[in-house]
Amino acid sequence: MKVLLVNTNQMQPPIAPLGLDYLAEALHAAGLAVEVLDLCFAPDVGAAIRQRLAADNYSLLGLTVRNTDDCYFAGQDFFLPRLRQMVQTIRAHTDAPIVLGGVGFSVMPEAILAYCGGDWGLWGEGEFVLPELVRRLQRGEEVTDLPGLVYPLPASASGSSSPTLMHRNAPAFGDLAALPPMRRRWVDNARYFREGGQGGFETKRGCDQPCIYCADPVAKARRIRLRPPAAVAEEVAALLTQGVDHLHTCDSEFNLPEAHARAVCEELVGRGLGERVRWYAYCAPVPFSDELARWLRRAGCVGVDFGVDSGDDEMLQRLGRPFRSADLLETARICHRQGLTFMYDLLLGGPGETRETLARTIALMRRAAPSRVGLSIGVRLYPYTPLARRVEQEGFTADHPALFGKVEGNETCLAPVFYISPALGEEIFAVVGELVGDDERFFFADPTKPEQNYNYNANEVLQKAIRRGYRGAYWDILRRVQEERGRGKRCSVNQV
Numbered sequence: 001m002k003v004l005l006v007n008t009n010q011m012q013p014p015i016a017p018l019g020l021d022y023l024a025e026a027l028h029a030a031g032l033a034v035e036v037l038d039l040c041f042a043p044d045v046g047a048a049i050r051q052r053l054a055a056d057n058y059s060l061l062g063l064t065v066r067n068t069d070d071c072y073f074a075g076q077d078f079f080l081p082r083l084r085q086m087v088q089t090i091r092a093h094t095d096a097p098i099v100l101g102g103v104g105f106s107v108m109p110e111a112i113l114a115y116c117g118g119d120w121g122l123w124g125e126g127e128f129v130l131p132e133l134v135r136r137l138q139r140g141e142e143v144t145d146l147p148g149l150v151y152p153l154p155a156s157a158s159g160s161s162s163p164t165l166m167h168r169n170a171p172a173f174g175d176l177a178a179l180p181p182m183r184r185r186w187v188d189n190a191r192y193f194r195e196g197g198q199g200g201f202e203t204k205r206g207c208d209q210p211c212i213y214c215a216d217p218v219a220k221a222r223r224i225r226l227r228p229p230a231a232v233a234e235e236v237a238a239l240l241t242q243g244v245d246h247l248h249t250c251d252s253e254f255n256l257p258e259a260h261a262r263a264v265c266e267e268l269v270g271r272g273l274g275e276r277v278r279w280y281a282y283c284a285p286v287p288f289s290d291e292l293a294r295w296l297r298r299a300g301c302v303g304v305d306f307g308v309d310s311g312d313d314e315m316l317q318r319l320g321r322p323f324r325s326a327d328l329l330e331t332a333r334i335c336h337r338q339g340l341t342f343m344y345d346l347l348l349g350g351p352g353e354t355r356e357t358l359a360r361t362i363a364l365m366r367r368a369a370p371s372r373v374g375l376s377i378g379v380r381l382y383p384y385t386p387l388a389r390r391v392e393q394e395g396f397t398a399d400h401p402a403l404f405g406k407v408e409g410n411e412t413c414l415a416p417v418f419y420i421s422p423a424l425g426e427e428i429f430a431v432v433g434e435l436v437g438d439d440e441r442f443f444f445a446d447p448t449k450p451e452q453n454y455n456y457n458a459n460e461v462l463q464k465a466i467r468r469g470y471r472g473a474y475w476d477i478l479r480r481v482q483e484e485r486g487r488g489k490r491c492s493v494n495q496v
Contacts, residue, residue, distance in 0.1 A: 001032065001033070001059035001060065001134055001137065001138045002033040002034070002035065002056070002057070002058050002059055003027055003032060003033065003034045003035070003058065003059065003060050003061075003062060003130075003134060004034075004035050004036075004037055004052070004056075004058040004060070004061045004062070005020050005023060005024055005027075005034060005035070005036050005037070005061075005062045005063075005064065005186075006036075006037045006038075006039065006049075006061060006062065006063045006064070006086070006090075007020050007036070007037070007038045007039055007040055007064055007187070008039055008063050008064060008065060008066075008082075008083050008086055009039075009040060009064070009065075009066040009067065009079075010039060010040055010045075010079075010082070011066075011067065011070070011079075011456075011457050011458075012457070012458055012463060013195065013196045013197060013456070013459075013462055013463050013466055013474070014040050014041070014192050014195050014196040015066070015192070015196055015200065016187055016189050016192035016193075016196065016199060016200060017038070017040075017064055017066065017187055018200045018201070018202060018250055019064055019066070019101075019102055019103065019126070020036065020064045020102075020186070020187065021182070021184055021185075021186045021187050021189075022127060022179070022182055022202075023062070023064075023101075023126050023127055023130060024036055024186035025127075025179075025180055025181075025182055025183065025185075025186065026126075026127035026128075026130070026131060026179065026180060027130065027131055027134070028180075029180035030131035030134075030135075032131060032134055032135075034186075035056075035058075036186050036187060037049070037052050038187055038188070039086070040192075041191070041195075045082075045085075045086060045089075046085075046089050049086065049089045049090055049093065050089070050093055053090070053093040053094050054093070057094075057096075058094065058096050059096055059134070059137065059138070060096055060097050060098075060099060060133075060134055060137065061090060061094070061096055061097070061098050061099070062099045062100075062101060062126070062130060063083070063086070063087070063090075063098065063099070063100050063101070063102075063118070064101060064102035064105075065083060065100055065101070065102040065103075065104040065105035065112065066102055066103065066104050067079060067104045068080055068104050068107065068108070068112070068414070069380075069415070069416045070455060070457040071380045071416070072376070072445075072455045072457065073376075073377055073378035073404070073418050073420075073447065074445045074446070074447035074455060075455045075457060076405060076416045077457055077458075078415050078416060080112065080115060080116060080414065080415075083116050084115060084116040084117065087100075087116050087117045087118055088117065091117065097119040097120065097137070098117070098118040098119050098120075099118065099119065099120045099121065099122060099130070099133070100112060100113055100116065100118045100120075100121045100122070101121060101122035101123075101126045101130070102126075103219045103220065104219075105121060105122075105123070106122075106123045106124055106218070106219035106220070107215045107218055107219045107382055107383075108382070108383050108384075108412060108413070108414060109121045109123045109150045109166075109168060110150060110166035110168060110412075111383070111412035111414045112414065113150055113151075113152070113166060114152070114164055114166060115414055119151070120133070120143075120149055120150065120151045121149070121150035121151070122148050122149065122150070123148040123149075123150055123168055123169075123171055124147075124148040124171035124173065124219075124220075124221065125148070125171070125173060125174060125205070127174070127179055128147075128172070128173075128174035128178075129146055129147055129148055129149070129172075132146060133146055133149070144167075144169075145169070146169065147169055147170060147171050147172035148168075148169055148170070148171035148172065149168075149169045150166055150167070150168045150169070151166070151167055152164045152165070152166055152167075153165045153166065153167055171221070173205075173206075173221055173223070173225060175225075176204075176205065176225050176226065176227045176228075176231075177227070177228050177231070179227075179231070181231065181234055181235075182231070182234075182235045182238070183235075183238050184235060184238045184239055184242070185238075189239060189242050189244050190242045190243050190244065192244075193242075193243065193244040193246070193471075195466065195467075196466065197246065197462075197465075197466040197470060197471045197472065197474070197477060198246050198247060198248050198280075198471065198472060198473065198474075199239050199244040199246065199247045199248070200247065200248050200249070200250045201232065201235050201236055201239070201247055201248075201249065201250065201279075202227065202232075202249070202250045202251060203226070203227050203229075203232050203249060203251050203254060203260070203261075203264050204224055204225060204226045204227060204251050204252075204254075204256075204260065205220050205221070205224070205225050205227075205251075206220045206221045206222060206223050206224045206225050206252070207220060207222065207224065207252035207253065207256070208222050208223065208224055208256070209252075209253070209256070209284070209320075209321075209322065210320040210322065211309075211319060211320045211321060212318075212319055212320040212350075212351075212385060212386040212387045212390075213319065213347070213350065213379050213380070213381075213382070213385055213386075213387045213419075214382075214385065215382040215384075215385060216252045218382065218383075218384045218385065220252065224256060224257070226260050229260070229263045229264045229266070229267035230267055232264050232267065232268075233264075233267040233268050233270075233271050233273060236268065236273055236277060236279075237271065237273060240273070240276055240277060245276065245277050245278060245471075246277075246278050246279065246471040246472050247277060247278075247279040247280070248279065248280045248281070248282075248473055249279070249280070249281045249282055251281075251282060252282065253282060253283055253284040253307075254281040254282055254283050255281075255283045255284055255287065255288060255292060256284055258287045258288075258289065258292055261283075261292060261295075261296075262291070262292055262295050264299070265292075265295040265296060265298065265299035265301070266295065266299075268299040268300060269295075269298050269299050273299075273300065274298050274299040274300040275300070276300070277300045278300055278302045278471075278472065279299075279300055279301050279302070280301065280302065280303040280304065280305065280472060280473040280476065281296070281301055281303075281304050281305070282304075282305050282306075282307065283304050283305070283306055284306070284307070284323075285306045285308055285323055285327055285328055285331040286322070286323040286327045286331070288306075288331045288334060289334065290334050290337065290338060293334050293335060293337075293338035293340050294338060296340065297338060297339070297340060301340075302341060302472070302476075303340070303341040303342065303343070303371075303472065303473055303475075303476045304335065304340060304341075304342045304343070305342070305343045305345060305374075305473065305475060306328075306331065306342060306343065306344050306345065306370075307345045307347075308321075308323075308328055308344045308345060308346065309321055309345075309346060309347040309350075310346060310347070310348070310350075310357070310361050311325050311328060311346075311360060311361035311362070311363070311364030311365055311368075312325065312357040312358075312360040312361050312364070313325050314352065314357060315350065315352060315353060315357050315361070318350060318351050318352045319347070319350050319351075320386065325360075325364050328344070328364065328368055329364070329367060329368055332344075332368035332369065332370060335370070336369070341371045341476065341479075342370050342371055343370055343371060343372045343373065343374060343475050343476075343479075344365060344368065344370045344372075344373050344374070345373075345374040345376065346361065346365070346373060346374060346375050346376065347376050347379060348361070348375060348376065348377045348378075348428065348432065349377050349378050349379060349418075349419065349420040349421050349424065349428050350379050350387075350419065350421065351387070351390070351402075351419070351421060352421060352423075353420075353421035353423065353424060353428070354421070354423045354424065355423075355424070355431055358424075358428070358431055358432060358435060359435060362432075362435040362436060362442075365441075365442070366439075369441075370441070371441070371476075371479060372441055372442075372443060372475055372476075372478075372479050373441055373442045373443065374443045374454065374475060375432060375436070375442055375443060375444040375445075375454070377420070377428055377429060377432060378404065378418035378419065378420050378428075379418060379419040379420075380416060380417070380418055381403070381413050381417045381418065381419050382413060383412055383413050387419060388413065391403070391419070396411055401422035401425070402419050402420055402421060402422050403417055403418070403419060404417070404418045404419075404420055404426070405417040405418050429446045429447065429448065430446075432444060433446055440482055440486070443475065443478065454478075456474045459474075461478070461481065462474055462477060462478065465477050465478075465481050
């Protein structure tokens with residue numbers, strides 16, 4: 001059997017499909033024939049699909065879903081209609097079964113499979129399940145007991161006039177040490193680096209943090225599972241051989257647990273990779289020590305993005321964050337002491353947000369003085385999260401005072417729905433704008449002002465900078481654009 005893996009993500013700047021690269025390696029290691037169709041760079045998606053399916057026969061097609069939308073209130077770019085069209089085009093040219101998967105799919109697998117079509121979906125990690133699915137199909141065996149498999153029930157189970165019912169099996173998360181070496185050879189990582197400015201790598205999966213809004217524990221499980229540091233270093237070395245020398249971690253939080261983060265850094269340093277690579281990490285503000293910051297710098301890390309959400313203790317508690325404003329100030333002091341460029345990412349407008357909590361948050365950011373502050377306004381609502389359950393109890397209706405976006409007929413939150421505290425509503429943009437003023441350290445976008453754009457999706461300033469040779473995390477590219485183009489005067493991230 002020959003498997004065709006399809007990258008459906010077309011966001012620009014382009015991000016290499018890490019999960020698909022991993023999955024192809026696992027299928028190959030299992031002795032299966034695998035090819036990749038990357039639609040990210042296809043000028044005509046339909047033509048690319050038709051051409052590939054006309055050239056060869058495939059026994060199964062696996063489509064990866066990285067994002068359902070851009071998760072950005074000012075943009076609300078919904079990607080799934082394009083995915084559904086891809087599935088329809090594929091279905092018109094082959095009878096081979098179609099399997100949907102990926103981290104975006106795993107956030108709401110039943111809803112996406114029902115909306116986009118396809119024969120099966122895989123919730124969670126595909127490296128351990130997809131090879132077995134292919135082998136069973138090859139032998140003509142039953143597949144519906146496979147872990148994490150999502151599939152539509154027969155019409156008799158739902159009734160001919162009822163919506164299709166979906167069944168989802170419980171996942172079984174494998175030992176990441178059992179994965180084959182990730183040689184990163186299945187997609188054109190060099191092109192992604194040229195046009196996207198960075199590569200990605202993963203050191204762990206899962207997140208055990210109690211945030212009320214986050215979909216990562218839904219898609220990746222609440223149990224943190226670690227990759228061997230040696231395997232991570234080998235993957236980084238493989239990317240370097242392709243000329244990819246600016247990287248970003250794809251973990252939920254690189255420093256959870258801190259001991260593993262240090263072990264990864266030690267491995268990179270021990271192999272001499274810290275002198276050859278420049279990389280960025282997503283980190284939790286706690287735990288974060290001077291020692292870890294020193295190891296990060298030695299290992300080649302040049303920037304950290306801390307997801308802090310708020311600088312107000314009441315809001316941090318409501319959002320389920322296990323740290324407080326004093327911790328944010330201490331983490332900032334560590335980064336300043338160690339000369340580490342860092343960003344604090346805020347998520348504003350959650351339950352209980354007021355003018356007063358916003359003012360305290362912005363004031364704390366100025367005290368902490370990170371290199372940049374990212375402002376995301378409106379909390380994207382995801383099913384199976386504590387915030388979504390709260391809204392369901394209150395009544396998921398179009399007249400709910402905190403809901404914005406497509407609400408009617410969208411109970412699964414398939415299309416973007418955002419929560420903004422009723423105490424503020426859309427007035428929050430004017431309030432934040434007044435608090436931030438003209439301080440260029442704050443990346444802030446007001447949907448009433450199209451000239452402002454902190455969304456990475458289709459960001460022309462970012463794309464121009466990458467074409468001019470800028471490399472690294474997107475927030476840091478925008479920071480350097482500001483500083484190098486606007487020394488001595490304010491320079492917007494929208495001006496290159």
